[in-house]
Amino acid sequence: MQKIVRCLATFFYIGYLPKMPGTYASFIGILIYFFIRNSFSAYLIVCALLAIIGFWTGTRAKKMFGEKDSRLIVIDEVCGMVLCFFLISASFTKLLLGFALFRIFDIIKPFPANIVQRLKGSPGIMGDDIIAALYTNLALRVFMAVFGDF
Template sequence: MIRAEDRRPPKPESRITTTIALAMATFGGVGYVPFAPGTFGSAAGLLAWWLLGPSAVVQGTAIVVLFAGGVWSGGVCERHFGRTDPGHVVIDEAMGMLITLFLNPVGWRGALGAFLLFRIADVIKPFPADRLESLHGGVGVMADDGMAAVYANLALRVCLWLSGRLVIWSLIVRSASPMIK
């Protein structure tokens, strides 16, 4: 049995490890924007989604890579900054945008709507996203935004479904209007 006095604090990461983790967690430095870094991280995620193209395999792989990289780099950054979920860490927002847009057939207007839906879900953090935020280390950094993104993805699907229904309804009403006169 290990006694409390026998436990040693974790060895600090090397300078190169910390530098790599900071570059990843800040999504190439985007997290250093002096105001609203989460919004800029989400915008960077939107750009990444556009650059990845429509392939579900490519997007899904990117989501998994960002999650794994974010768990590692987020944990390193928490230790580096000495607090949980530091504001500079935006890899979670970038991943969140990819999850929000995953398998949703949208153009640029739909992508902007997805951006808005994700930002709202990320700020509100509906249950259980609010609870996931308290998980230890990088898992907590990534999991809450991942869950918020799942909600945003579902909300986007509902919006797309409703907009399709409204278009069909307007076509029916428009085509029936000459008969109503």
């Protein structure tokens, strides 16, 4: 069971990359979105699966790695990145902007992500990234309202 948790929580061992595993995992999230972007049902299924896997592995991985939000755990970044583009038809420009915004929101953790991150186990691990995804989605919508569909 530990091997399964380790594999899924690190998103197939991306979390073990020596530098910027969260950034690489976010990039994988964009690739996943790119391949499912034309099927809303596939998008919903993938989002649900990533969230379920993230919540299922979060607390288990935390105990296994011995840290509250270990940098090895990157399933939350993958899930968050895919969630960023909910009901947004993402062009290459929007994908790049969404990627940058998500990483910024995930790193600076604006309210309430800074509070949610303190929750124990899976809710704290997954929650701040879900909030970062929500902020990213809203920011993309503001950009589209101001600059049109770019």
